[in-house]
Amino acid sequence: MPARAENQPRPFLTSIQEASQFSELSGTVAYGRLAAFRQVIFVVDREKSSLFFVNTKLFRSHLDFLKRSRLFYGGTRSLTEGLSNPDRRFLFGVLMQRSTDQYSLEFIEDDPVTPELIEEVFRRVRASFFEPVFFRPRSVAQARSLYGREIKLLPEETTPDEEVEAETLVPGIAVGKLRVVRRGEDLGLGPEDVAYLDWGPDFVPNVAGMILGIRTSPLKHIVLLASSLGIPVLYLRSDEPIARLEGIEALLDVRLDGYSLRPATGDEKTKYSRKKRPRLLRPDADLEFGELTDLSKQRAVDAVRFGAKSANLGELAHARTKELRVPKGFTVPFRYFAEFLFENGLAYEVDEILKDESVQTDSKIRSARLAEVRKKIEDGKLNHALEELLKSKLKGYKGMGVFVRSSTNAEDLPGFTGAGIYTTVPNAIGEEAISFGIRKVWASVYNEGAFEAREAFGIAHDAVFMAVLVQQAMPARSAGVALTSNPRDPSEKNVVFIAAKRGLGTRVVRGDAIPEHILYRGDSDRVERLNPSRDEQMDALSGKGGIKSVAVVEEGNILNESMARQLGRTCLKIQQIFGGLPQDVEWLVADGKLYIVQSRPYVLKQK
Known part of the structure; x- marks a missing residue:
């Protein structure tokens, strides 16, 4: 432990042997309106066989701790690029206090951590912590990798309500054969299938309905496109309901207040069957005009x-x-x-x-x-x-x-x-x-x-x-997507639903981790923060061309109140320019100024 003044807070501990030590290091993290937990981030240095419980009040992130503690001397890029390597030197995680005597060990959602690494970290933390520890997967891949392994999982009833079992992304009804496609498998899907995909695809397959096994933003491109095509989309945390219905004709009913997934009746097969439409639409194009x-x-x-x-x-x-x-x-x-x-x-x-x-x-x-x-x-x-x-x-x-x-x-x-x-x-x-x-x-x-x-x-x-x-190309400090509609309650008027991340907007439209979500209400000029961003990476312009992924080093809100209001007002103005039609707007902030880089009609087609 580094030398410190008597009243100076400790930057880290190598073990936590009592509740007061956990309180000394922990900060509070909010999970929506329903829960607030205390957490301590930790770093495992595999090269030095060391475990650091980090003072979460002093350090904004794992990377902040490593850089300020001089534990890592290379560049941030080389460190973050190595996080996908199973032989990586550093492992990052968090200990969350779920109740007085219950603690969960967690990794970030998109960490491709292997079962072996999970077990290694679990053993180290459990040996250095005063209470029993449960593992809580934050993604389907993390959960599935542990099948058959001796790791205590967090009991489902203690999971915060904000981290829902299911989430409506596009409401609607679909009937089709329930098909399961795992990452890397050939899609082979058609318009008479209801597809379960355990990853977030880059495009919308031509299907009747879609169930995703990874949580994503309602402003991801594939969700917006599915909405315009009338394809209902549901996020399911568990694939257990899928296993019971795989290969049979199923009805998927995705509603704003919930969902149902069950065998389809004969009448429902007739009523909701989605047939491929003939290719009739031939949009106009002027092939004579030649001026750039x-x-x-x-x-x-x-x-x-x-x-x-x-x-x-x-x-x-x-x-x-x-x-x-x-x-x-x-x-x-x-x-x-x-x-x-x-x-x-x-x-x-x-x-x-x-x-x-x-x-x-x-x-x-x-x-x-x-x-x-x-x-x-x-x-x-x-x-x-x-x-x-x-x-x-x-x-x-x-x-x-x-x-x-x-x-x-x-x-x-x-x-x-x-x-x-x-x-x-x-x-x-x-x-x-x-x-x-x-x-x-x-x-x-x-x-x-x-x-x-x-x-x-x-x-x-x-x-x-x-x-x-x-x-x-603009050096965006923050960027994202905004809808002049609330996808979670389309009946609301004069509102703007905003998704924001640091850096370029590419990670928002790809759906990489959950962005900061904000609701702007035009009638009252009020900003409501729905959830913070959970992305520890950001995309930035590379001096040699293209973009690079770097670690997020800033904490706190991505958009301040003033910029969120300016964005909301601007989006409502854009809606007026285009005849009052709801708009899907892509935006960025560079050098303190707001820029618009796209505006298209927002189509919500419910089946």
Whole structure:
């Protein structure tokens, strides 16, 4: 133990032998409105065979303790990247006091900790702690890895109500064969299936209903997209109800106040059966217009040239209000995507693939053929005219990183958002990287998730054209998503539901851990904090291009009261600009200023 003054608080203890020592080190953590527990974070240094119970009042996080205690001398990046290595030096956890004499040992939700590491930590902590300790998994993967092992789990009845057994993400009713797909397995799902997935997928499969085994934000892209497709989505902490019904026709009824999952009756199979719709919708696209156009010169009606994502941002940029800022950018219109496919000999090849019946019916063949198309597009060559136009336009972005973003004619349509199905290339630096980024975004028209979503909604694949938005990369201090609706109570009016994380917004839309959730009430100009962020990582711009994941070193609220109010008011203003329709808004804060980087209609389709 380091030397200290008599009244100076101890930075850590190597064992806790009585309740007063736990109180000396512990801080309070709130779990919503229903529970508040005292906790002590701990660090296991496997290299030195040491265990540190950290004074949680003095140190904001495990990383803060390691850096300030000089236990680790390398960079933060090298430390955090090593956390997924089973041979890592440091193990991070928390001891939570559940009742007077009951304590739980926990890891963060997305820690890929192995059963062997859990047992190692459990033995060390139990030998150095004065009360019995239970292990409490924070993810399905952590719980499943312990099957058959001698570790005492926290009794279910002591789990805080805020960490619910089930959560409604998209309400609705679905009937289909209950199919279980584990991480890494071939999906092979269809519109007559109700799917249980024990992970958070990157896209919405074409299914009747979906049950997730990992908790995620209601603002994750796949949840928003499922909502627009009318696919009910439920989070279930336990897969026990699934095992009883696997392989049979089941009814999934997801409600705002609960859910039911049971065998379907004959009448219900007829009433709720979800058949694949014919591909009838062929969205308009202007393939003649060829000017690379600044956002400030675009309006919403230009969606036929640039796609709704870009054109809607242009509408906001045109507004030029004090608190409605849009990072500068320009758009490569649809014309050049069509020219590229033709000039590289891909237009006919794509057409033949789309006509291939096996691509429609066999998920493995479909996945392989679409991957071939994407690779050929990424390896293709831009024509000389576009290269010269880009070179001229990029003079205004010299030394800047840019986000290369998708904007198609087949998203943000009435009843269909297309959220998250196409690719964004973040922080591309230099002409070569931006040129590749454009090809990468074009190729994402044939992403598997995009194909599945269009199949589900009934959009003709050969009628999809991709424009590319090139937009200044902003060094976001915080970012996220906001809805001008409350997904947990759609009847509420004049409200904004906000999801926020530190750094770039990529971890919010991917659904990596739970973000800070805030509800802004426009009628009273009031901010309600629903829950803090649980993410110990953040995405940031890399100086060499792309993004990097770094440790969060700040504690406390991500958005202060003033910025949360400004964001809420701005989102309600955006809703007015777009005719009062509820909006799904992506935002960021950089250098103390609020920026809007996307606004699309928020579609809630209940079945």
